[in-house]
Amino acid sequence: MVDLSVNLCGVKLQNPIIPASGTFGFGAEMAEYYDLNVLGSISVKGTTLHPRFGNPTPRIAESEGGLLNAVGLQNPGADHVVAEELPALRRRFRQPVIGNICGFSADEYRECCRRVAPHVDLIELNISCPNVHEGGMAFGTSCEGAAGVVSAVRSVCDKPLIVKLSPNVTDIVSIARACEDAGADGLTLINTLLGMRIDIRRRTPILANTTGGLSGPAVFPVALRMIYQVRRACHLPIVGCGGVQNAEQVIEMMMAGATAVQVGSENLRNPFACKEIVEQLPEIMNELKINKLTDIIGITE
Numbered sequence: 001m002v003d004l005s006v007n008l009c010g011v012k013l014q015n016p017i018i019p020a021s022g023t024f025g026f027g028a029e030m031a032e033y034y035d036l037n038v039l040g041s042i043s044v045k046g047t048t049l050h051p052r053f054g055n056p057t058p059r060i061a062e063s064e065g066g067l068l069n070a071v072g073l074q075n076p077g078a079d080h081v082v083a084e085e086l087p088a089l090r091r092r093f094r095q096p097v098i099g100n101i102c103g104f105s106a107d108e109y110r111e112c113c114r115r116v117a118p119h120v121d122l123i124e125l126n127i128s129c130p131n132v133h134e135g136g137m138a139f140g141t142s143c144e145g146a147a148g149v150v151s152a153v154r155s156v157c158d159k160p161l162i163v164k165l166s167p168n169v170t171d172i173v174s175i176a177r178a179c180e181d182a183g184a185d186g187l188t189l190i191n192t193l194l195g196m197r198i199d200i201r202r203r204t205p206i207l208a209n210t211t212g213g214l215s216g217p218a219v220f221p222v223a224l225r226m227i228y229q230v231r232r233a234c235h236l237p238i239v240g241c242g243g244v245q246n247a248e249q250v251i252e253m254m255m256a257g258a259t260a261v262q263v264g265s266e267n268l269r270n271p272f273a274c275k276e277i278v279e280q281l282p283e284i285m286n287e288l289k290i291n292k293l294t295d296i297i298g299i300t301e
Contacts, residue, residue: 002285003292004278006040008260009160009185009237011096011121013040016250016293017278020241020264021046021100021124021164022071024274026085031092033271038278043098043124043262044081044089049112051077061197061206066216066243067265068195070209073102073129078115086119096121098162102129106152114156123159124239125150125184128166128191128213140166140191143178154183162239164188167219167226176230188239188262189230190223216265219243224256231257231298245273247280251288257298 004015021043024030036042054074061068075081078101089097099120103109109125117123127140127149139145150163163179165172167190176187192213197206205211223242231238240258243265244250250261266273281293290296 002282002290003294004281006259006294006297008041008239009122009162011160013096013260015040015278015281016254016258016260017274017281018043018098018239018260018262019267019274020262021098021126023264023267026081026089027097028085028088028092030271034275036093037095038275039093039095040260041096041098041122042089042093043100044085044120045075046073046100046102046126047075047078047081047112047116048073048102048104049078049108049115051075051080056208058206058208059212061212063195063197063214063216063218065218066214067268068197068207068212068214069192070207070212072209078112082115082119098122098124100124100126100164101153102126103149104129105131105133106149109149110152110156113153117157117159121159123153123157123161124188125153125161125163126191127163128168138166138168140175141169143174146175147178147182150179150182150184160185162186162188164191164241165226166191167222168194172226173229173233176234176236180234180236184236186237186239186259187230187234188241189226190219190242193219193222215243217243217245220249224253227253227258228256228300232301244277247277247284250277250281251284251290251296254293255296255298255300257301259297
């Protein structure tokens, strides 16, 4: 019998499969499709301190091999998530919960974490948000910005702190190291890649926001490369994310260095994707003569 369990920042997961933030809602609404307790964990929809309506529509544009989104972090705010969404999820889900938090200043991140952290098992820090005090540059695109927000959140966070990195940088390794030095417990690689599409008949960008984040199968090789590079340079556990569609790709990400793997856009195409991948894993493990998933983490080093 194969062992699918992993240890993520001191938290035991029965398997490494986690629906990615923004692709599974706040979790409870997905319980009508299947028993969520087959999953390793759930990263809930990105939460900001205050409610956000998000960007104007259209917010979604399809592309070959992927999907562009510019939703703009639409969410009901931290207080509502704590009072309504997380309790609803806990009634249906007995496994560890990851709270994904976002902000537009270090103070917002800190306060959002202070409110959300007591109600989840791990915090995932999305540092792809624009820093309003630095001309709109995303926190995660500079070592200083990344380290600053990680330090701010670390000061109020007693839960494992996983930082979700932006791939829209020249050197992902230097950003990862800055987060490690600032007190991160783990890293999620990667967030979406910046892209755009144009309606050639209207001669305007398809997205009202002009640009959006590209996710889906097209980004898998980029995510895999960044996981591999960061694993070799840092000592933190990595949550792989980006274009995963099946169990074989989960194995591939773990061999590159991931301890756990998030499934994102595939949930939008197939609501049963995570469940099916959990079911596929023992078969592919037997085929590859893998007894324990932990034996293959970073094996390509």
